[in-house]
Structure formats: C-alpha cells, structure tokens
Amino acid sequence: MIATITTFHPPLSQPGFRLFDGPLCDLADVSAGQIGVVGMPSDWTHSSRLGTRFGPEALRKATTLMQSMRPQGVSFDPDTRRRSAPADSWLVDCGDAEVTAQDVDATTQAIAAMTEGLTIAGAIPLALGGDHYNSFPACLGYSRGLVKRAPDKRFGYIQIDGHLDFSDRLGAWGSHNHATNARRISELPNIDVSNMVWVGIAGWVDGGDLALIEKQGGRIFSASDVHNMGAAEVMRQALAHAMQGCDELYLSIDIDAMDAGYLPGTGSIVHSGITPRQYYDMLDGLSEAPLGGLDIVEVSPPLDPSERTEFLAAEMLFRILRRFRTRPVTEQ
Numbered sequence: 001m002i003a004t005i006t007t008f009h010p011p012l013s014q015p016g017f018r019l020f021d022g023p024l025c026d027l028a029d030v031s032a033g034q035i036g037v038v039g040m041p042s043d044w045t046h047s048s049r050l051g052t053r054f055g056p057e058a059l060r061k062a063t064t065l066m067q068s069m070r071p072q073g074v075s076f077d078p079d080t081r082r083r084s085a086p087a088d089s090w091l092v093d094c095g096d097a098e099v100t101a102q103d104v105d106a107t108t109q110a111i112a113a114m115t116e117g118l119t120i121a122g123a124i125p126l127a128l129g130g131d132h133y134n135s136f137p138a139c140l141g142y143s144r145g146l147v148k149r150a151p152d153k154r155f156g157y158i159q160i161d162g163h164l165d166f167s168d169r170l171g172a173w174g175s176h177n178h179a180t181n182a183r184r185i186s187e188l189p190n191i192d193v194s195n196m197v198w199v200g201i202a203g204w205v206d207g208g209d210l211a212l213i214e215k216q217g218g219r220i221f222s223a224s225d226v227h228n229m230g231a232a233e234v235m236r237q238a239l240a241h242a243m244q245g246c247d248e249l250y251l252s253i254d255i256d257a258m259d260a261g262y263l264p265g266t267g268s269i270v271h272s273g274i275t276p277r278q279y280y281d282m283l284d285g286l287s288e289a290p291l292g293g294l295d296i297v298e299v300s301p302p303l304d305p306s307e308r309t310e311f312l313a314a315e316m317l318f319r320i321l322r323r324f325r326t327r328p329v330t331e332q
Contacts, residue, residue, distance in 0.1 A: 035123065049266075052297070097113075111141065116145040119145025126294055132252075135297055140184075159252040164213070196218045223273050251295075252295050265301060265302075266298045267303075
C-alpha cells in the first residue's frame, strides 16, 4: 500500500513571506498613516512574457531577506542621518487580493476593494504586481476611497515606466490590459491628465497617444532626459507638474524603465533605459512626497533565475519608503 502525502497549500491571502517582514493584518484593523500592502498576483492581462503573477511573493521574500542582512536592532544611515524603524510600527501586510482566472472585471474589483478600504481608513495602499494593468484597479480603489474620505481632494500621478501604457485598446486584449492602465486611470473623477507625468520612456511610442497626452497637458520625460538632465532634476520637475492643484500623489513604479541589461526579469524589456543608480535617485527624490498610494509592477521571477530583478525592485521599495522606515536621530 502506498501512503498518500497531502501537501497543504495556504491561500493566496496568507503569503509565505510578508513585505519587510511586517505583520499580517486584517484590512479592518489597519490604522491611519500606516502602509497597507496588497498583493496582485495576476498576469492575465499581459500580452507576451508571463510570470509577473509570482512578483508579489518574490518582492515579499526579497525585502525580508534584505532586511535580515542589515544590522540587527536599530541601524543608522550616515547618508540621511536617520535611524531605522521596525516595520510593525509603520507597515502591515494585508495579503493578496483574490484573482479570478480569466475574469478581468472580478479581479479588478477585488483589488480595488482592498485599496479602497485602506484609503478610507487613512492608510496608504502599496500594491504589489503583477503586470502593469493591475495598477489601474489599485488606483481605482484609491480614487474611490479618496472620494469617500476627502471628496474635494484631487491627486497627481507619476508613472516611472519604459512605456506610456496610454492606449485605449490593444488588439484581442481589448480595453483592460497592460498597455491601457494609464488611459483608464486618466478617466477617474479626481484626476486630470494635466497632473499626469511619465518618466523613463524609451524607444517608439504611439504618436496618437503622445499627441493626446501633450494636448491635455500631461508631461513626458524620456530615458534620455534622465541621462541628460539628471535624475534629481527630472523628478523635481515631474513632482512639481503632477502636484499643481493636487493634495496627494499616486506613484506607479514599473520596473521595466530600468535597462534590461541590469534587470531582465520583467514582462516588457527596455534597452537604453535608466540605470539602477538613476532609478534609485528618482525614488529618493519622491521619498518626502505626499504619497496617497503607490504600486510596483512587472517583477517576473521566472524570467530571471539569478533573482537579481526582485532584489533590485526590493531596493526600489527601500528607497521610496525611506521616510516611513526611518526616523531622524533626534527622535526617541
């Protein structure tokens, strides 16, 4: 008789790792001012290189491992003169949204429900992708929550990306896919294209999409602009443009803005993109911005067995969340 071995697979809502090794937390128990993490393990809306559904767990693991390599207890950053703060004081991991295979609308609403709940509570949703379409449901929930929490507030938008993602449709994938997320976000009621900025665009773009963005007052910085103007100056101008008449900022971090020579594990690779140092410098420039919500997308572990892609992306999160995970040395 052959014994049957039953393997237990925990539900997606209970990840094996937690971002920055922060505590798991039910959505209803999140406090105002905290970062609330939402996983979006979906790549049904990508048109070619799949694997980003494994991105949320890879990011959780990478941030946990990187955190374990840093000095134990309170550590000190000589560049910023700030001390580390334990993750449980500023971040909670709410698990993954329910992904319904091949049902884009159901998955969209599941993600949006989680980021909406976090926003209403006064927390800052941090959504982990997944392909870049998932940025739309993450921002959709944030937009809905902001309407309920502060009806008169508007938000600006910065997308660091090698692509515009401003198409209205993409072939058989229709209107909701990784090439349309920014267009769908532009249609939300508390944002205007004139407060939308794209940074890191490389290669060819659709001329009609580009003309529409520019006609409506959006701003685009290419990868060459980052090389020529410097990362800090580009981000200074991007933030100033996005925040005109706005109260909060939504940030979408697509890792494929980085040159694929550094970071190959992503859905849509870019050549002649920005370097890791430039990417980190841009995120440093946004670390004090009035973030209302953010996402990081397009981490595809199966496309990079070396695992360096998820560790580069983990460092991006360390950079953008610097003000939350550290405290000035004068604070007790």
